[in-house]
Amino acid sequence: MNTIQELIQISEEQPSDDWVGGWFYRGQSKKEWELTPKAYRIPHIHSNFEYNYNMWERQSCRLKKFNYENEFEGMAIAQHHGFPTKYLDGSSNILIAAFFACSENLDEDGRLFAYFPTHYITEPNEKKLTDYENIAAFQPRPISDRIQSQLGVFTFHPNEKTKIKNDFFQPAQHDTLHDWIIPSDRKILLLKSLDRLGINFKTIFPDLDGLSKHYCLIDEIYANKT
Template sequence: MNEIRINSLNEIHDLLSKYRKSNIFKFRGQSDSSWDLVPKAGRKGFDKVPDKVIFYQWKRRAISFLNKENYSDWELLAVAQHTGLPTRFLDWTHVPTVALFFAASENQDKDGAFFVFKPNKSILHEKIDPFNIEIPVIMHHPSAASDRVANQYGHFTVHNPPETPLNNNTLDGSLIKIIIPSNLKVEIIHMLNQYGINYLNLFPDLEGLSKHLTWFIENYEYWDKNFDENEIEDY
C-alpha cells in the first residue's frame, strides 16, 4: 500500500481531480490515521460474540422498524451497518468528498487517513450467503436499502472473518493511503460544507440535523460574524 501525505487544501483539490472522470475507484475516510481497515465487528470490544449471532438477534427485532418486507440478508446487513450494529461490512463510497468528510470530521487532534481503493473484483451477492465467503476481503455493491446508504453513495468491503484487515496481505487490487494532517481538518470540513457535504446531507434524519448544528456551534469562533444570530437555521 502506497502512502502519501498532503500539506494544503490545494493538494487536496489536485488529488481529487485525478479521480473526477472515473467510477472504478472506491474511497474511505478514517479520522485516525493509525487505525487499520477492519470492520466494527472485528475490532477490540466487539469481537467477543460472533457477528452472525448479533445480526440474527438484530434481524428478528428490526422487522417492526423496516419499511418493506422480504429484505435479503445483504440488504439487512447494509441497514444494520448504517445504524451502528457491528457487522463484517466496512464502509466505502465512490464519492471522494464523502470519504474526505469522514477523514476530517472527528479526532481533530489526530491526523486522518483518506484511502483510495481500486478492487479487482466484487462479489455476486445474489448467489452467496454473506457469512459464507471464502475470500478474506472483497468488494460488495449494495442496493440503496436505506437513505444513509443512498446519500453516502455507499459500498462495502466484506471481511471474513471480521477481524481480517484490508492490507497488503489481503489486497486484491490497488490501495493508496493519504494522510490528512490534523491542522487542516477544520478548514476541510468548512470547505466541504460549502460544497454540500455535511452531517445534515449524509445523515438525512434527526441525528444528522442535530450533529450538523452541534458542529456549527462547536466551530462558532471560526465563522464570519457578519450575520444575524437569528439566521443560524441557514447553516
Template sequence: MNEIRINNFQELHEALERYRKDNRWMFRGHGNADWKLLPKAGRAPFDKTDDERMFRAWQRRSVEFLSPRPGNEWEWLAIAQHHGLATRLLDWTYQPLVAAFFATTSQDNCDAHIYCFKADQIYEKTDGSPFEADTLAKYKPHTVASRIVRQGGLFTLHPDPATPLDKSKSKKDTLELIVIDQEYRKLLPFELSHYGINHSSIFPDLDGLSNHINWFTSNNEYWITKEPGSDGI
C-alpha cells in the same frame, strides 16, 4: 502502499484527480491515523464474539421495525451495518469528498486519512449467505436506506473480520492513502461545507439538520460576515 500528503484544498483536488476516470475506486475516511481498516466485528470487544450469531439475533428482533423487509440476507446485513450493528462489512463511498468529511469531523489532534481502494472482486450474486463468502471483495447494496444512497455508500465484505484489509487484500487489489495534515484538517470541514458536503447533506433527516446547525453555531466565529441573511445555514 502509495501515499500522498496534502496541506490545502488545491492539493486535495490534485490528489483526487488520478481517481476520476476509473469508477472502480472507492474511498474511506479515518479521523485517527492509528485506526486500522477493520470492520466493526473485527474490533474489540466485538472480535471476541460470533458476528453471525449476533446478526441472527438482530435479524430476528428487527422485523417489527422493517417494512418492507429486505429481499435477501445481504440486504439484511447491509441494513444492520447501516444501523450500527457490529458486522463483517466495512463502509466505503464512491464520493471522495464524503470520505474527507468523515475523516475530519472529529477533533483529533493528528493527521487524518483517506483510504483509496480498488477491489479486483465484487459480489454480484447475492442469493447465498454473506457468511459463506470466502473472499474479501466489494459489495454494492440495493437502495436499502436513503443515507447509503446520499453518501454514495458501498461495502467491502471481510470473511475474516479480525484481519485488516491491508493484510487480507489480494495482489490484484490496489490500496492507496491520502494523508490530511493535522493542521489542515481543522479547516477542511469548512471548505467541504462551502461545497455542500456537511451533516445536513450527508444525513438527510432531522438528526443531520440538527447536527449541521449545531456545528455552524459552535463555529460561528469562522464566518467574518455578520450581515443578515449571510449565515449560510
C-alpha cells in the same frame, strides 16, 4: 492532504464508478486506526456475532421498514446504523470520505484511503455471506436514504484475518491501496470547504440524527477555534 483541490486531483487519478467498479474511498479521523471492521474490534470481537446479528435482523423490522432483498443488503443497512458488522463502509465520492476523516477528533491527524477492489459480490440474491472466504466488494442498490446520500460502498471481511492490503493489479498496472494523511490543523478548513460544496451531516445523514449532528459539529468547530 490540505485542500479540496488535492482531493479532486486524487479522484481524477483514482476514479470511482458506482456500477462497474473503480476506487472505494474511506476516511478515518485518526491516522493510526487500521482498516478493521467494527465486528473485529474490541469489545465486539469477543461477542457472538451470528447470534447478535440474527437478533438485530429479527428486531429491526419492527422499527422501520427497509427494502432489502438479501443478507448483503441487510448487513449494509445494519452497518450504516451502527451495528458492528463484518463490513467496512466507504463511498464512491472522495469528498464524503474526506468529510468522515475530518468530522471527528479535530485535534488529531486523520487518514484518507483509496482502495481498488478486485473481487466483487455480483449475485447477492443467489449467494450467501458464507460463500466468501476472502475480501469481496459490494455496491448495493440505494436501499436506504443514508446509503443513497453517502454513495455507500462496502468491503466484506469474512474473518478477522482478512485485511485490506496493497497489491499490484496487473491488468491496469497499478497498486490497489493508497492513503494520505489529513493534518489536524487542516480539518476545520476542509470541513468548511466541504460544507460549501454541500457535504455535511445534514446531507449525508438525511434525517433528524444528521441534522442534530450537523449543529453539534458546528459547536465543536467554534469551540476548537477559541
